[in-house]
Amino acid sequence: xxxxxxxxxxxxxxxxxxxxxxxxxxxxxxxxxxxxxxxxxxxxxxxxxxxxxxxxxxxxxxxxxxxxxxxxxxxxxxxxxxxxxxxxxxxxxxxxxxxxxxxxxxxxxxxxxxxxxxxxxxxxxxxxxxxxxxxxxxxxxxxxxxxxxxxxxxxxxxxxxxxxxxxxxxxxxxxxxxxxxxxxxxxxxxxxxxxxxxxxxxxxxxxxxxxxxxxxxxxxxxxxxxxxxxxxxxxxxxxxxxxxxxxxxxxxxxxxxxxxxxxxxxxxxxxxxxxxxxxxxxxxxxxxxxxxxxxxxxxxxxxxxxxxxxxxxxxxxxxxxxxxxxxxxxxxxxxxxxxxxxxxxxxxxxxxxxxxxxxxxxxxxxxxxxxxxxxxxxxxxxxxxxxxxxxxxxxxxxxxxxxxxxxxxxxxxxxxxxxxxxxxxxxxxxxxxxxxxxxxxxxxxxxxxxxxxxxxxxxxxxxxxxxxxxxxxxxxxxxxxxxxxxxxxxxxxxxx
DNA sequence: CGCCTTTGACCAGCGC
DNA sequence: GCGCTGGTCAAAGGCG
Numbered sequence: 001x002x003x004x005x006x007x008x009x010x011x012x013x014x015x016x017x018x019x020x021x022x023x024x025x026x027x028x029x030x031x032x033x034x035x036x037x038x039x040x041x042x043x044x045x046x047x048x049x050x051x052x053x054x055x056x057x058x059x060x061x062x063x064x065x066x067x068x069x070x071x072x073x074x075x076x077x078x079x080x081x082x083x084x085x086x087x088x089x090x091x092x093x094x095x096x097x098x099x100x101x102x103x104x105x106x107x108x109x110x111x112x113x114x115x116x117x118x119x120x121x122x123x124x125x126x127x128x129x130x131x132x133x134x135x136x137x138x139x140x141x142x143x144x145x146x147x148x149x150x151x152x153x154x155x156x157x158x159x160x161x162x163x164x165x166x167x168x169x170x171x172x173x174x175x176x177x178x179x180x181x182x183x184x185x186x187x188x189x190x191x192x193x194x195x196x197x198x199x200x201x202x203x204x205x206x207x208x209x210x211x212x213x214x215x216x217x218x219x220x221x222x223x224x225x226x227x228x229x230x231x232x233x234x235x236x237x238x239x240x241x242x243x244x245x246x247x248x249x250x251x252x253x254x255x256x257x258x259x260x261x262x263x264x265x266x267x268x269x270x271x272x273x274x275x276x277x278x279x280x281x282x283x284x285x286x287x288x289x290x291x292x293x294x295x296x297x298x299x300x301x302x303x304x305x306x307x308x309x310x311x312x313x314x315x316x317x318x319x320x321x322x323x324x325x326x327x328x329x330x331x332x333x334x335x336x337x338x339x340x341x342x343x344x345x346x347x348x349x350x351x352x353x354x355x356x357x358x359x360x361x362x363x364x365x366x367x368x369x370x371x372x373x374x375x376x377x378x379x380x381x382x383x384x385x386x387x388x389x390x391x392x393x394x395x396x397x398x399x400x401x402x403x404x405x406x407x408x409x410x411x412x413x414x415x416x417x418x419x420x421x422x423x424x425x426x427x428x429x430x431x432x433x434x435x436x437x438x439x440x441x442x443x444x445x446x447x448x449x450x451x452x453x454x455x456x457x458x459x460x461x462x463x464x465x466x467x468x469x470x471x472x473x474x475x476x477x478x479x480x481x482x483x484x485x486x487x488x489x490x491x492x493x494x495x496x
Numbered sequence: 497c498g499c500c501t502t503t504g505a506c507c508a509g510c511g512c
Numbered sequence: 513g514c515g516c517t518g519g520t521c522a523a524a525g526g527c528g
Contacts, residue, residue, distance in 0.1 A: 247501055249520055262519070266499095276519095 227292045227359040228310035231280065234287040238277050242303030243267055243295070245275065256281040268297035286365050313360040 232239055238261075245263035253260045258279035265271040273293040280286035291310045299307050 246499085248522095250502075251518065251520095254517065260518085274519095 227290050228313040229288060229290040229359055229361040230306075230310070230364060231286050231288050231361060232364045233285055235285065236287070238263075239287060239289045239306075241289075241306035242300055243273070243306075253278060258284065265293075265295060267295070267299070267303075271296050283365075290359070309362065313362055 230239065238245075243265055244267045246266040247261055247263050249262040250259050251262070256278060258281065260276055260278040263275045263277065265273040265275075271293075273291065273295050275292065276288075276290040278288050278290075280288055291306075295303075295307065
C-alpha cells in the first residue's frame, strides 16, 4: 500500500484523512473559480483536509514544536511541501526565504480549498436533506396533507429510508405488490408479509404510512418495492453480509445458466427482507445479490455495513426515482446534481427505472474510474475488517446510473433506458454507505472529488451523518457499531 | 429434534 | 387464451 501517494506523509494508521489531490490543486486550478483563494490561510497544506476535525488534532499532535523563530511555514506545511532536501537545511535559509512567499501562497490556497470543500460538504448535506424533504412532499400527490409526522424512530436497517413498523399496523393495506399473493397455507401470512413489506419495509412505501390511501396507491403503483442489487467478485457462493438467511427456493432464470437462489432473512420471525443470489452469466466470478425489503429487527454490526450500503442505495433510488409518467425516474435536478458530483463515475451504481421494482445496482466488480485510477493501487480491494461483507475480492469503483432489468442479473450497462444520473444527495448517501463499509472508500471519494472539484467535497463523518440522516435515519448505530466484530453470518447455502 | 437445503409444483403477471 | 417466466410454497431428506 503506497500510502505516501495519498496520505501525504501522514504515517498514522488512521483511515485516509489527507487527500493528496492531483496536481491541479497545486496549480491553482481549483482556485480559479474561487476568488478568495490565495495566500491568506495560516494553517495550510497541500493536503486537502476533508476530515478536518480529526486532522486538525492530528496535525497538532504531529507538529508539536514548530521551528522556533524561523519560517512561517509550519506544521503540516513542513510535512508535505518541504520535501526538497535543500529546503530542510538550516544553512539554506536563503533558499527557504525564496520559496517562502510561494509556499505561503500555495498553503493559503490549499487552506481556502479546504474550507471551500468543507463548505461544499455542508451544502451537500443541506441539499440532501432539502431534497429528501422535497421528495416527501412530492410523494403526496395533490394531497394537501398536513405536515407529515416524522417517521418513527427505528433502529432497524433496511432498504427504507424511513420505514414504518411492519407489524400491527392498523393502516389499511393499500396498493398491490407486483402480484397478489398466491394461495396456500401460509399465503395469508405471505400476503400480509408482502403487504407489509412494501408498506412498512419497502422503500417506496416507506412514507406510505402517512400518505392518504389514494396517494399511497399511486405511490405504490409507481414505485412498489425498491431493490438493491450488489455485484461483487466472489468465489464464494454467497456474499457474507452478516445476516442470517434461509434459502427457500431456487430457479433457473432465463438467459443465465446459473440458477438463482432465493433467500429470506431469518433473523426475525417475519422479517420481510429477501435476497436473490445469482452468478453473472457473462462472468461467473461475479456474484449478483439483490436485496429487497427492510429488516424489522436489529442487525448485528456485521450486517450493518451491507444494510447501510443497500439502504443508501435504496435511498438513492427512491429519492431519485420517482417515476414520471413515462417511467423515467430521476428529476432533472437530481441528474444535474449527480453530474456535478460524479462526472467521473462510470460503473459503481446503476439504477433501474423499469417497473415493477426499481433497482439500484451497486457494481463492486469494476476498477475505479479513470479519475480515480491513480489512486487505485491504494485500494484494490475493500476489506471490511469487522464484517466479511467485502472480503471476497470485492472491488469498488465509481458511481453511475444506467438501467438494468430489475433483477440484478443484467450488467449495469445493459438495458434500454438511457443512463440516468443519480442525485447529489443520494450520491452522498451512497458514498457515505460505502464509507461505512470501508474507510478506504475515501480514496475513491477523494478521486471523485478531486476530479470534479467544482462539485462536492466530503467529510467522511459528515457524509456518514448525512447518510444516516437521509438514507436511513434510523441506523444511527452503524458507524459506532461498525467497529465491532461480528461473525453472525450463518448463510451457508450455495447457489449452485 | 430442529433447522436447513433441495426440488418439484403451483400461482400470478405479462406478452403474444 | 396460452405459454413463458419469476417467485414462492412445502414436502422430503440431510445434517449437526
